[in-house]
Amino acid sequence: MIPAAFDYVAPSTVREALAVLRSSAGDARLLAGGQSLIPMMRMRLVNPGLVVDLSRVADLAYVREHDGGIAIGAMTTYRTIETSLLVRERFPLLTEVASQVADLQVRNRGTIGGALAHADPSADLPALMVAADARILTRGGGRGRSIPATRFFVDAFTTALRETEIITRIVVPAPPARTGGSYQKLANRASHFAIVGVAALVTLDAAGVCSRVRIGVTGAGPAASRAQAAESYLAGRAPTEAALEAAAARAGDGIDFTDDLHGSAAYREHLTQRLAFRALSAAVERAG
Numbered sequence: 001m002i003p004a005a006f007d008y009v010a011p012s013t014v015r016e017a018l019a020v021l022r023s024s025a026g027d028a029r030l031l032a033g034g035q036s037l038i039p040m041m042r043m044r045l046v047n048p049g050l051v052v053d054l055s056r057v058a059d060l061a062y063v064r065e066h067d068g069g070i071a072i073g074a075m076t077t078y079r080t081i082e083t084s085l086l087v088r089e090r091f092p093l094l095t096e097v098a099s100q101v102a103d104l105q106v107r108n109r110g111t112i113g114g115a116l117a118h119a120d121p122s123a124d125l126p127a128l129m130v131a132a133d134a135r136i137l138t139r140g141g142g143r144g145r146s147i148p149a150t151r152f153f154v155d156a157f158t159t160a161l162r163e164t165e166i167i168t169r170i171v172v173p174a175p176p177a178r179t180g181g182s183y184q185k186l187a188n189r190a191s192h193f194a195i196v197g198v199a200a201l202v203t204l205d206a207a208g209v210c211s212r213v214r215i216g217v218t219g220a221g222p223a224a225s226r227a228q229a230a231e232s233y234l235a236g237r238a239p240t241e242a243a244l245e246a247a248a249a250r251a252g253d254g255i256d257f258t259d260d261l262h263g264s265a266a267y268r269e270h271l272t273q274r275l276a277f278r279a280l281s282a283a284v285e286r287a288g
């Protein structure tokens, strides 16, 4: 199908893009890599009167050092993230997750800002963003906001973003020393979207006890979320197989499991627990 008719602008600054959004009374959509927006327009699931292309906006595509962690511009593609030496050095789990998204064509175009704003319930990056305590920085509507990823993903395809707000940057803090991470997903064979995906970050203290545990889950329910019951169970314990199993058994607590043609709710619950066990085990091994 071809999309409904729309107008198109390509501003060169964030300020100009924000002015266009404000004057379009909710009828405009931002275009980043187009990997989700264009298919949705072609299927006429969204029919914006105006498309605001961000590709000419200066200084939105970069990976930079930031307080020991990394700052990533919203228009940075998966491929740039996947191949960034800084990301590999500071936060190798992000390299690993980015490289598991879709295929090379999609990764060459799709951006981190577009992926987070789209908030597909099966997307990979959100699981890591919530686990990593990432912050999503925006401009628009007065002063800019710095939204914790844990509060950003509200529901399926629904975020804390306002209509007149643009994501400009994502800040991912450096994990503490002696932290290991792993992302485990059961991928849809055709699209590579996560039927369920679990990102785990485990920090061990000098005695080998889990001092900090972060677990992000995607695909299981309507929005990516932290598995806090599992995290609290494991924190302060030695990472024995029994402790990892008991933590993983709590990984689905609080999730309203999705039931669709890709998997029943019971299957997703089972996957969440098994993938949590694998992600925690691998994270502990890497932390050690």
Ligand SMILES: Cc1cc2nc3c(=O)[nH]c(=O)nc-3n(C[C@H](O)[C@H](O)[C@H](O)COP(=O)(O)OP(=O)(O)OC[C@H]3O[C@@H](n4cnc5c(N)ncnc54)[C@H](O)[C@@H]3O)c2cc1C
Residues within 6 Å of the ligand: 029, 030, 031, 032, 033, 034, 035, 036, 037, 038, 039, 054, 074, 075, 100, 101, 102, 103, 106, 109, 110, 111, 112, 113, 114, 115, 117, 118, 120, 122, 123, 124, 125, 161, 165, 166, 167, 168, 191, 192, 193, 194
């Ligand atoms: C064949 C295929 C396979 C895929 N497989 C996977 C997969 O395995 N895992 C996975 O996680 N994803 C997968 N995806 C989805 C894809 O990763 C992302 O949804 C996509 O890259 C979104 O980024 P984009 O830059 O293309 O955004 P666009 O499509 O341009 O925009 C998406 C949405 O975000 C909004 N937006 C864009 N930029 C901003 C901004 N800076 N501020 C505010 N709002 C903004 C747009 O208005 C739009 O609503 C797949 C997509 C395709 C086509």
